[in-house]
Amino acid sequence: MSDFVEGRTGQWEVVIGLEVHAQVSSNAKLFSGASTDFGAEPNANVSLVDAAMPGMLPVINRECVRQAVRTGLGLHAEINLVSVFDRKNYFYADLPQGYQISQFKQPIVGEGTLRLDMPDGSVREIGIERLHLEQDAGKSMHDQHPSKSYIDLNRTGVALMEIVSKPDMRSAAEAAAYVKKLRSILRYLGTCDGNMEEGSMRADVNVSVRRPGEEFGTRTETKNLNSMRFIQQAIDYEVARQIEIIEDGGQIDQETRLFDTGAGTTRAMRSKEDAHDYRYFPDPDLLPLVIPQDEVDELKAALPELPDAIRDRLTNDYGLSAYDAAVITEERETAAFYEAASTGRDRKLVANWMTVELFGALNKSGQTLADCNISPVALGGLVGLIEDGTISGKIAKDVFADMFESGKDAATVVEEKGLKQVSDSGAIEAMIDEVIAGNADKVAEYRGGKDKLFGFFVGQVMKASKGQANPGMVNQMLRAKLDG
Amino acid sequence: MSDILSMTAVEARAALDKKTISAVELATAYIAAAEETSSLNNYVAVTADHALSMAAQSDKRIAAGEAGILEGIPVGVKDLFCTAGVASTACSRILQGFIPPYESTVTANLWQAGGVMLGKLNCDEFAMGSGNETSAYGPAINPWQAGDGVDLVPGGSSGGSASAVAARAALMATGTDTGGSIRQPAAFCGVVGLKPTYGRCSRWGIVAFASSLDQAGPFSRTVADNALMMQAMASHDPKDSTSADEPMPDLSAALDAGVKGMRVGVPREYVMDGMDPDVVALWQTGQAWLRDAGAELVDISLPHTKYALPAYYIIAPAEASSNLARYDGVRYGLRVEADSLDDMYGETRAAGFGEEVQRRIMIGTYVLSAGYYDAYYLKAQRVRRLIKDDFDTAFQSVDAILTPATPTAAFPVGRTVDDPVTNYLNDVFTVPANLAGLPGISVPAGLNADGLPLGLQVLGRPFDEATLYSVGRVIEDAAGFSATPTRRAGGTS
Numbered sequence: 001m002s003d004f005v006e007g008r009t010g011q012w013e014v015v016i017g018l019e020v021h022a023q024v025s026s027n028a029k030l031f032s033g034a035s036t037d038f039g040a041e042p043n044a045n046v047s048l049v050d051a052a053m054p055g056m057l058p059v060i061n062r063e064c065v066r067q068a069v070r071t072g073l074g075l076h077a078e079i080n081l082v083s084v085f086d087r088k089n090y091f092y093a094d095l096p097q098g099y100q101i102s103q104f105k106q107p108i109v110g111e112g113t114l115r116l117d118m119p120d121g122s123v124r125e126i127g128i129e130r131l132h133l134e135q136d137a138g139k140s141m142h143d144q145h146p147s148k149s150y151i152d153l154n155r156t157g158v159a160l161m162e163i164v165s166k167p168d169m170r171s172a173a174e175a176a177a178y179v180k181k182l183r184s185i186l187r188y189l190g191t192c193d194g195n196m197e198e199g200s201m202r203a204d205v206n207v208s209v210r211r212p213g214e215e216f217g218t219r220t221e222t223k224n225l226n227s228m229r230f231i232q233q234a235i236d237y238e239v240a241r242q243i244e245i246i247e248d249g250g251q252i253d254q255e256t257r258l259f260d261t262g263a264g265t266t267r268a269m270r271s272k273e274d275a276h277d278y279r280y281f282p283d284p285d286l287l288p289l290v291i292p293q294d295e296v297d298e299l300k301a302a303l304p305e306l307p308d309a310i311r312d313r314l315t316n317d318y319g320l321s322a323y324d325a326a327v328i329t330e331e332r333e334t335a336a337f338y339e340a341a342s343t344g345r346d347r348k349l350v351a352n353w354m355t356v357e358l359f360g361a362l363n364k365s366g367q368t369l370a371d372c373n374i375s376p377v378a379l380g381g382l383v384g385l386i387e388d389g390t391i392s393g394k395i396a397k398d399v400f401a402d403m404f405e406s407g408k409d410a411a412t413v414v415e416e417k418g419l420k421q422v423s424d425s426g427a428i429e430a431m432i433d434e435v436i437a438g439n440a441d442k443v444a445e446y447r448g449g450k451d452k453l454f455g456f457f458v459g460q461v462m463k464a465s466k467g468q469a470n471p472g473m474v475n476q477m478l479r480a481k482l483d484g
Numbered sequence: 485m486s487d488i489l490s491m492t493a494v495e496a497r498a499a500l501d502k503k504t505i506s507a508v509e510l511a512t513a514y515i516a517a518a519e520e521t522s523s524l525n526n527y528v529a530v531t532a533d534h535a536l537s538m539a540a541q542s543d544k545r546i547a548a549g550e551a552g553i554l555e556g557i558p559v560g561v562k563d564l565f566c567t568a569g570v571a572s573t574a575c576s577r578i579l580q581g582f583i584p585p586y587e588s589t590v591t592a593n594l595w596q597a598g599g600v601m602l603g604k605l606n607c608d609e610f611a612m613g614s615g616n617e618t619s620a621y622g623p624a625i626n627p628w629q630a631g632d633g634v635d636l637v638p639g640g641s642s643g644g645s646a647s648a649v650a651a652r653a654a655l656m657a658t659g660t661d662t663g664g665s666i667r668q669p670a671a672f673c674g675v676v677g678l679k680p681t682y683g684r685c686s687r688w689g690i691v692a693f694a695s696s697l698d699q700a701g702p703f704s705r706t707v708a709d710n711a712l713m714m715q716a717m718a719s720h721d722p723k724d725s726t727s728a729d730e731p732m733p734d735l736s737a738a739l740d741a742g743v744k745g746m747r748v749g750v751p752r753e754y755v756m757d758g759m760d761p762d763v764v765a766l767w768q769t770g771q772a773w774l775r776d777a778g779a780e781l782v783d784i785s786l787p788h789t790k791y792a793l794p795a796y797y798i799i800a801p802a803e804a805s806s807n808l809a810r811y812d813g814v815r816y817g818l819r820v821e822a823d824s825l826d827d828m829y830g831e832t833r834a835a836g837f838g839e840e841v842q843r844r845i846m847i848g849t850y851v852l853s854a855g856y857y858d859a860y861y862l863k864a865q866r867v868r869r870l871i872k873d874d875f876d877t878a879f880q881s882v883d884a885i886l887t888p889a890t891p892t893a894a895f896p897v898g899r900t901v902d903d904p905v906t907n908y909l910n911d912v913f914t915v916p917a918n919l920a921g922l923p924g925i926s927v928p929a930g931l932n933a934d935g936l937p938l939g940l941q942v943l944g945r946p947f948d949e950a951t952l953y954s955v956g957r958v959i960e961d962a963a964g965f966s967a968t969p970t971r972r973a974g975g976t977s
Contacts, residue, residue, distance in 0.1 A: 053586070054579065054692075056689075057688050058725065059723060059725050089809060096810060098809020098812060151814070281852055285695045286726075
């Protein structure tokens with residue numbers, strides 16, 4: 001496998017590590033009881049603690065802790081039964097406490113792994129360095145008043161998981177696949193809704209380049225990327241920029257960079273020398289966070305089946321292609337739909353109908369699986385009718401289109417429209433006889449050696465049956481009559 | 485009305501229940517007393533209307549037979565406690581005009597028990613100081629004077645609390661103790677002050693100085709009153725993650741338990757240069773009192789004592805530098821407008837914080853900075869561990885520890901203002917208990933040659949406040965401390 005980038009002076013290897021901030025799905029904030037609802041009026045979801053009123057104290061929301069543990073378990077990571085909250089000190093108008101409560105030296109989750117199934121069928125293991133819990137900051141709005149900034153504290157104190165990868169990725173495509181897979185796992189676990197447009201997931205991207213096999217180069221960190229496309233654009237831009245600088249004899253500065261979403265470029269925000277001294281120290285308002293092993297065991301036992309496991313089952317037990325399995329398992333809802341639809345049916349056939357017809361129809365109509373007319377039982381029913389010969393695959397497409405429109409089940413559509421496949425040999429024979437009788441000249445030509453006319457006769461019989469004759473039987477019986 | 489001011493809280497409670505006095509009468513007397521002694525500047529606000537309305541309600545509950553354990557008792561509140569609807573400023577310009585919409589857990593507990601709020605008491609700005617001289621409201625004054633009539637500090641940071649209780653301008657008062665801020669002013673003003681075990685009293689709603697050290701506690705004129713108030717203040721509070729879920733025993737039972745058979749440690753390290761010889765003598769006298777009462781005095785060693793003060797003056801400012809970051813002019817309190825956000829921060833904090841607070845913020849910021857963290861903050865935390873270990877070892881062989889509360893009696897106002905290090909030395913005997921999270925009580929036990937009160941300190945095991953009250957009561961009885969300050973309400977001299 002070669003992801004090397006060709007420069008003017010030879011090949012370069014790209015090294016990427018990601019820090020993903022994922023908002024914990026929880027009703028209340030990390031250290032206060034205020035709501036985490038998105039889209040509320042500015043400063044509607046702010047408690048005395050969030051506003052850092054004098055004498056207010058943080059109290060950990062245990063559900064956020066459980067969510068972090070679930071996520072750690074989903075990433076096959078080490079769960080630290082004792083972890084510590086630290087204060088990260090800096091002044092900003094949307095940071096009321098003057099510090100962010102985070103985890104610095106002792107995070108709640110340690111090393112883990114994430115599996116990437118690449119489109120070429122190869123598998124990559126990306127290392128997880130750590131996961132820690134921290135508070136989100138508020139939002140500064142600089143466009144509401146000519147000379148003042150407005151502050152919205154609704155996000156202040158919302159729980160985030162910062163998930164840090166090892167520098168294991170080698171291309172923008174791999175980085176995007178990593179984020180996609182991480183998002184999928186978080187959504188399966190129900191620990192983050194993965195909604196990048198609402199800011200529930202954002203990534204900081206660390207990029208460096210080196211000659212293949214050499215030591216790591218100096219990296220830059222591009223902050224706060226909130227779409228898969230921006231992540232790839234930022235990486236591609238950084239890779240090109242860094243290679244050009246080095247090939248021109250320059251050096252890469254270790255710095256933090258900002259992504260310009262309009263231009264697709266990055267620019268320096270602050271250098272290492274200007275970096276804040278955050279004066280981290282253990283938050284004296286909080287005791288070390290202790291999680292009993294029993295609780296970890298309970299959470300582990302209650303975890304849902306995750307995409308890797310389902311995918312393995314789909315390919316190994318059901319015989320699905322890696323591609324179909326990947327498409328079906330990306331979202332928990334899709335996988336659940338497939339399981340329900342395919343139980344007791346031809347698994348591969350159901351997979352085919354889902355990925356081609358159903359997803360095609362959803363794409364065209366802009367609907368989602370959840371709000372479309374087709375239920376798992378209905379799709380299974382349609383495949384069942386194909387399996388038992390009630391309808392042909394061709395007819396099934398028409399039946400599906402009707403189902404997608406009307407919400408009726410397959411049997412009802414077939415019944416109402418009289419689409420039931422004709423497998424009665426007497427009826428088929430009668431139609432064949434009629435076709436032979438009406439096309440004596442063609443019969444003579446066929447029997448005279450013009451074999452290609454066989455298809456014409458099949459078509460005529462199918463037409464006579466309005467497409468409902470069992471095509472296998474038509475073939476067999478027609479051949480017997482003409483050749484016999 | 486001077487008789488009513490002479491009553492202890494226990495006596496007042498009995499009189500209220502017998503209806504020989506009313507809560508409104510008691511409150512009225514104390515409001516007048518606070519006004520009479522206003523030159524001591526120990527109140528920053530007397531909340532007379534508030535007090536009278538609470539007292540009227542107390543009278544109703546007494547009449548209905550629903551009196552709480554502090555029903556009708558007038559209590560002064562250190563300005564560090566947030567009190568709903570009443571300005572709470574930590575005696576800082578930066579919180580000028582701040583009126584919290586919430587009540588601290590400790591004061592809520594007191595009102596729940598029937599206490600009547602007299603007003604807010606002066607203290608050092610953000611509780612940083614040992615003489616109540618850093619307050620934005622000016623210094624509180626000690627009601628005691630030596631022969632020269634010079635104004636003395638009441639100690640700090642809870643100087644207003646100690647001064648008001650000693651001057652009979654409050655029957656009891658709340659304080660907070662981060663490095664001695666209850667015990668040192670109690671000793672300077674001749675009253676009883678207890679710092680409970682860390683976690684005993686909720687810190688919720690108390691303006692934070694150093695979160696891992698701060699602890700609220702009671703001031704009173706007698707040991708029995710102190711136990712009564714402590715009983716009402718303490719609670720397990722789910723809103724404070726460091727609040728302990730330890731049931732508080734009935735402290736009144738401890739008052740008469742005596743010290744017979746008790747082993748009391750005397751740490752050989754609790755001596756220092758410049759110590760008042762009268763303090764050393766009183767300490768020895770105290771040992772004799774306890775021995776006479778049946779205790780066994782044990783010579784003990786707390787070898788890391790000398791490192792306590794330097795460690796404290798790293799840890800406390802470090803936490804304070806972060807705790808005080810929220811006073812930024814953005815949401816409440818003082819704001820000095822400026823052209824940029826950074827300038828607004830700088831100008832607001834320069835105008836809002838006094839010199840001592842600024843000094844500690846700078847020290848704290850420094851010791852947490854990259855490159856200094858390990859050498860200062862981390863090392864101080866290790867020292868803290870060793871000090872805790874010293875006490876753990878000592879408490880394997882003793883039940884309580886007897887020390888002087890302070891190296892000297894109260895000093896003149898203004899003497900140490902320009903000499904912070906000398907000022908910091910006031911805390912030398914009290915700081916170790918904060919670092920170790922232990923309870924400590926200061927009990928007035930005698931006068932020095934200048935006629936100024938001195939206190940003895942008793943330290944105990946975690947959550948064993950009961951033993952401190954047993955020992956404190958024996959010292960109180962033996963000392964027979966009956967001297968009164970010159971500048972007290974209803975005073976004759």
